[in-house]
Amino acid sequence: xxxxxxxxxxxxxxxxxxxxxxxxxxxxxxxxxxxxxxxxxxxxxxxxxxxxxxxxxxxxxxxxxxxxxxxxxxxxxxxxxxxxxxxxxxxxxxxxxxxxxxxxxxxxxxxxxxxxxxxxxxxxxxxxxxxxxxxxxxxxxxxxxxxxxxxxxxxxxxxxxxxxxxxxxxxxxxxxxxxxxxxxxxxxxxxxxxxxxxxxxxxxxxxxxxxxxxxxxxxxxxxxxxxxxxxxxxxxxxxxxxxxxxxxxxxxxxxxxxxxxxxxxxxxxxxxxxxxxxxxxxxxxxxxxxxxxxxxxxxxxxxxxxxxxx
Amino acid sequence: xxxxxxxxxxxxxxxxxxxxxxxxxxxxxxxxxxxxxxxxxxxxxxxxxxxxxxxxxxxxxxxxxxxxxxxxxxxxxxxxxxxxxxxxxxxxxxxxxxxxxxxxxxxxxxxxxxxxxxxxxxxxxxxxxxxxxxxxxxxxxxxxxxxxxxxxxxxxxxxxxxxxxxxxxxxxxxxxxxxxxxxxxxxxxxxxxxxxxxxxxxxxxxxxxxxxxxxxxxxxxxxxxxxxxxxxxxxxxxxxxxxxxxxxxxxxxxxxxxxxxxxxxxxxxxxxxxxxxxxxxxxxxxxxxxxxxxxxxxxxxxxxxxxxxxxxxxxxxxxxxxxxxxxxxxxxxxxxxxxxxxxxxxxxx
Numbered sequence: 001x002x003x004x005x006x007x008x009x010x011x012x013x014x015x016x017x018x019x020x021x022x023x024x025x026x027x028x029x030x031x032x033x034x035x036x037x038x039x040x041x042x043x044x045x046x047x048x049x050x051x052x053x054x055x056x057x058x059x060x061x062x063x064x065x066x067x068x069x070x071x072x073x074x075x076x077x078x079x080x081x082x083x084x085x086x087x088x089x090x091x092x093x094x095x096x097x098x099x100x101x102x103x104x105x106x107x108x109x110x111x112x113x114x115x116x117x118x119x120x121x122x123x124x125x126x127x128x129x130x131x132x133x134x135x136x137x138x139x140x141x142x143x144x145x146x147x148x149x150x151x152x153x154x155x156x157x158x159x160x161x162x163x164x165x166x167x168x169x170x171x172x173x174x175x176x177x178x179x180x181x182x183x184x185x186x187x188x189x190x191x192x193x194x195x196x197x198x199x200x201x202x203x204x205x206x207x208x209x210x211x212x213x214x215x216x217x218x219x220x221x222x223x224x225x226x227x228x229x230x231x232x233x234x235x236x237x238x239x240x241x242x243x244x245x246x247x248x249x250x251x252x253x254x255x256x257x258x259x260x261x262x263x264x265x266x267x268x269x270x271x272x273x274x275x276x277x278x279x280x281x282x283x284x285x286x287x288x289x290x291x292x293x294x295x296x297x298x299x300x301x302x303x304x305x306x307x308x309x310x
Numbered sequence: 311x312x313x314x315x316x317x318x319x320x321x322x323x324x325x326x327x328x329x330x331x332x333x334x335x336x337x338x339x340x341x342x343x344x345x346x347x348x349x350x351x352x353x354x355x356x357x358x359x360x361x362x363x364x365x366x367x368x369x370x371x372x373x374x375x376x377x378x379x380x381x382x383x384x385x386x387x388x389x390x391x392x393x394x395x396x397x398x399x400x401x402x403x404x405x406x407x408x409x410x411x412x413x414x415x416x417x418x419x420x421x422x423x424x425x426x427x428x429x430x431x432x433x434x435x436x437x438x439x440x441x442x443x444x445x446x447x448x449x450x451x452x453x454x455x456x457x458x459x460x461x462x463x464x465x466x467x468x469x470x471x472x473x474x475x476x477x478x479x480x481x482x483x484x485x486x487x488x489x490x491x492x493x494x495x496x497x498x499x500x501x502x503x504x505x506x507x508x509x510x511x512x513x514x515x516x517x518x519x520x521x522x523x524x525x526x527x528x529x530x531x532x533x534x535x536x537x538x539x540x541x542x543x544x545x546x547x548x549x550x551x552x553x554x555x556x557x558x559x560x561x562x563x564x565x566x567x568x569x570x571x572x573x574x575x576x577x578x579x580x581x582x583x584x585x586x587x588x589x590x591x592x593x594x595x596x597x598x599x600x601x602x603x604x605x606x607x608x609x610x611x612x613x614x615x616x617x618x619x620x621x622x623x624x625x626x627x628x629x630x631x632x633x634x635x636x637x638x639x640x641x642x643x644x645x646x647x648x649x650x651x652x653x654x655x656x657x658x659x
Contacts, residue, residue: 050568075570083561089583099569148569158568 001026001188002047002156006056008212009042016042017053018212024190024205029182030217032192033199033235034209040192043209044158047190048074060156075099078149078157078187082164084141086133092118092144093129099152117147120184121177139170143177150185159191163198175201196236200244208232221248246274249310252291255300261290268292270299274310277302312374313382313438322386323370330369337362344399349407353417356400361424363392368434375436382438384629411651418647439636442629449618454637456613460604463536465597468543472596473589475544476551486552493545501538501603505610508534535607542603543596550592554585587656594649601642605634 002024009017017039024030032040045051046058049070058065065073086095094101096117097110105113115125121143133141142162149157159178163171179202182189193199199206200220207217208231216228224245227233236244251272266284268277270291280289281304293299313320325334337359344355367385375381385393400421404414428434435441443450475493479486499507512533516523558581566580608616615634622630 045568048568050564071570071572071575073570074568079565079568081561081564081568083559083564085559085561085563085565087562087566087580087584088559098566098571102570102575145565148565 001028001061002030002190003059003062004043004046004056005059007043007046007053007058008055009039009046009051009053015212017046017056019056020209020212020214022207022214022217024188024207026188027186028205029179029189029202030191030205030207031199031203032190032207032209033194033196033203035194035235037211038209039212040194040209041160042212044160044190044192047156047158048077048079050074071102075102075152076154076156078154080142080145080149080157080159080162082161084138084145084165086136086141086144086148088133090133091129092131092133092136095133095144096147096151098148103152113151114147117150120150120181121147123147137170138166139174142166142174146178146181150187155187157187157189159189161192161194164193164195171198178202200247208235210235221245224248243275246278246307246310249274251277251289251302252300254306254309255291255302256306258290258298258301261288261298261301265290265301270294274302274307278304278307320382320384323374323383328370328373330366330373333362333366333369337366341396341399344403349403350409350413353400353403353407353409356396356403357417357421357424360393360396360400360421361428363389363396364425365428365433368428368437368440371434371436371438379441382441382629383436384438411647411654415647415651438629439632442627442633446618446630446633450633450637453613453615453618453634456617457601457604457615457638457641460532460536460539460607460612460614461597461600463532464539464543464604465600468540468547468596468600469593472544472547473551476548477555479548480552480555490545490549490552493548496541497545501542501606502609504538504541505534505606508537509610512537530611532607532612534610535604535612539600539603539607543600546592546596546599550589550595554589554592555581556585557588558584587653590649590653590656594646594653597645597649598642601638601645605638 002022004020004022007017007020008015014037020039020043022043032043034040042051046053047060047065049065052066087098090098093111093114096114097105100110100113114129118125118128123140123143128140128144133144136144145162149159162178163174166174175198178189178191181187182202191202203220205217206220206223208215208223208229210231216223216232223232224236224241227236233241251268251274252270254274254277265286266280266289268280268289268291270293272280272291277289281287287305288301288303290298291300291302312323340355340362341359344352344359347355367383367389371383375383400417401414404417407413409417425434429440435444475489479489496504509530513530562580562584563576566576571579604612604614605616605619608614608620615638617634619631619634619638622628622632622634
């Protein structure tokens, strides 16, 4: 879907990209993770030609992005940034409809699309469509930013630290929202972050970058189990690797079926992660926890030692 | 202050010297009542007090100089202070009432209408200033049209070229310090010196090219004033244009680019609408500055209200000076208020 081939870019004396090779498959939630100066944002911005590489090329569905006029290309690609960048002089509806308007859609079709997107982002269309950006909270504004990026139905979404300016609680809510949107729409998403937790909670493909190159790409689990480079291990944070691994497995996968579970054991939902199971056990000072299905019946028993298999 | 004619120095007249209490007593009463009234009621009462005061002055003028058409009665320091204080009190009362631009405009219009009515009713006909104005009707009209023409002749080209220079220095930031530096340096030259400096080159140009001379480009007259004022206006217009173009939030500009706005669309749909209030602010500064600077053009023979002011200065005739100065101040205030109203409308839209 998105393919970087030996992409290089220097700004003055700094080498932002130093031969980046990376392939993002269709439908992936790819997260570019790295410290500041790793070249993540530069890489992202070569995809919609906000930056043109000095050497190498970026392919979308096998086609070099440089072959297309930048504005036309960009209208097919969603773009969400940390600063949100809503147009302060336009209503929410006009902001969301910005790209469809550039594409010459009819007003009625734009209006319908705006309401559809507001509903998709769980904002009441009648309450929000006529608001001005200044009347929105940070989280609401970024939802509108995401809606605006999705308006013309792009199949790729570029997100440059989209939740970096939000408070921790809003950030977490937006991360869940994006995971849900990704599952619901199947779009290919390329997201830049320096937040390891965010990367782990969102990525289907985690791409760790340093000094303008790709260090390793793979599923979060692959990177945890077999870091290809000490810098990958360092970035993923030695002390937390075990907990991160637990967070990536479902407790149900580790559980044994159990007919009679003692009532004293803590109950957790069947969809809980291994990490949540561990937290429940530590909180209750027990060596096991019981999974409860959506019907309320005990669905299995996960023991402390089961977690070691994670 | 009373003078038997406008040449001899005036002597002071006290409130007790003329029986005009029919006007002054209600005026004093209205001013005192205003202190007790809330917001707009107070503003209205202060306005009435002002009319009463002027009516009193007018009546005094009729009593003292009615039989002597050369006689001149004008407000002395005390009356001026009272007039200023009442205007200020009115404005403050409006502010306390939380009145917006529209309400203030209506109040100003009401005040002007009241003055007009007093003039029509003949209540203030014999005031020195009004006598001076009546004697110089055609001159006043010529000064008004001349002044406006000079302002327009300097302002319109300055808008076009200043905006172009501002846009240029926005688009090419490396050229900005030089462009802005030159325009700022022009501001440092005193206006009269700039006009004077322009006389000789323009005269030479006129001698060399008689056609231009026929077209009005001479060393003396409108040309040096218009060109000088034009040069002064370039800086506020260019600076405002540059600031306006740069006033869109960086994130909105980045988002617009990333979403596929072409450069012209970014300019027309994002940068210009977001920068319009900033630009209008600069235009307001430039317009007010133009109205003031054109006054000095009278010194190089350009016409306008400056002619009356400098004549008044030369003849030591305070009424004549005021006859030139008050319209200039009024013109500047009206322009400022009108452009401010447009600005407010834009911000709210």
